Amino acid sequence: MRVEDTGTLYAAIAAVGLLAAVSLVWLAVLSRRLGRLVRRYQAMINGTGVADLETVIGGLQKRAADAEREVERLSGEVGRLQEKTRLAAGRIGVVRYNAFKEQGSDLSFAVAIVNDERSGVVLSGIHSRDQSFIYAKPVNGGESPYPLTPEERQAIEQAGPQPAAVPAARHGRR
Numbered sequence: 001m002r003v004e005d006t007g008t009l010y011a012a013i014a015a016v017g018l019l020a021a022v023s024l025v026w027l028a029v030l031s032r033r034l035g036r037l038v039r040r041y042q043a044m045i046n047g048t049g050v051a052d053l054e055t056v057i058g059g060l061q062k063r064a065a066d067a068e069r070e071v072e073r074l075s076g077e078v079g080r081l082q083e084k085t086r087l088a089a090g091r092i093g094v095v096r097y098n099a100f101k102e103q104g105s106d107l108s109f110a111v112a113i114v115n116d117e118r119s120g121v122v123l124s125g126i127h128s129r130d131q132s133f134i135y136a137k138p139v140n141g142g143e144s145p146y147p148l149t150p151e152e153r154q155a156i157e158q159a160g161p162q163p164a165a166v167p168a169a170r171h172g173r174r
Contacts, residue, residue: 089113089120093158095151099126112155118142120159122152 045056091114099108107127114120122144124135137144142156 086116087119089115091115091120091160093155093160095155095158097151100128103129108151110149110151110155112139112152112159114139114142114156114160116160118156118160122148122155124149124152 041053045053091112093112093114095110096106097108097110098106108125110122110124112120112122114122119140120138122137122139124137126133126135137146137148137152139156144152148156
């Protein structure tokens with residue numbers, strides 16, 4: 001073997017050694033990164049009782065879809081409740097007055113119990129010293145098939161808003 005061949009052989013061995021050293025350093029860096037990824041992965045699925053990420057993600061997707069369906073169901077229920085509330089006769093107006101100017105005081109009354117569309121009933125009580133009368137009149141849209149007194153109209157006005165003041169779109173209707 002010649003001296004020049006020996007130098008080339010040593011250079012090749014040194015190059016292979018250097019390549020091996022660089023490869024070992026690169027392997028150590030990759031091993032450390034992989035270790036961090038494994039720790040993060042384990043921390044992410046820790047407590048789920050599941051060994052793989054696909055099952056965890058699938059479970060999360062199912063829970064998100066279930067939650068979305070529940071939100072839609074509750075949204076529909078809220079719309080129905082808003083409509084029921086709008087149509088429920090829960091608005092009350094009370095007007096006390098003196099039906100007979102020459103005697104007594106404000107013992108007579110008109111009570112309107114209506115919904116947002118001013119539909120419901122108006123009750124009137126007329127009191128004098130000798131007798132009392134109570135009348136009930138159906139109300140639809142603020143009007144009645146029976147003549148309404150000014151006090152009954154005032155009680156209806158006091159009880160609820162105009163039908164136009166509550167647009168149907170606000171309650172989920174189109």
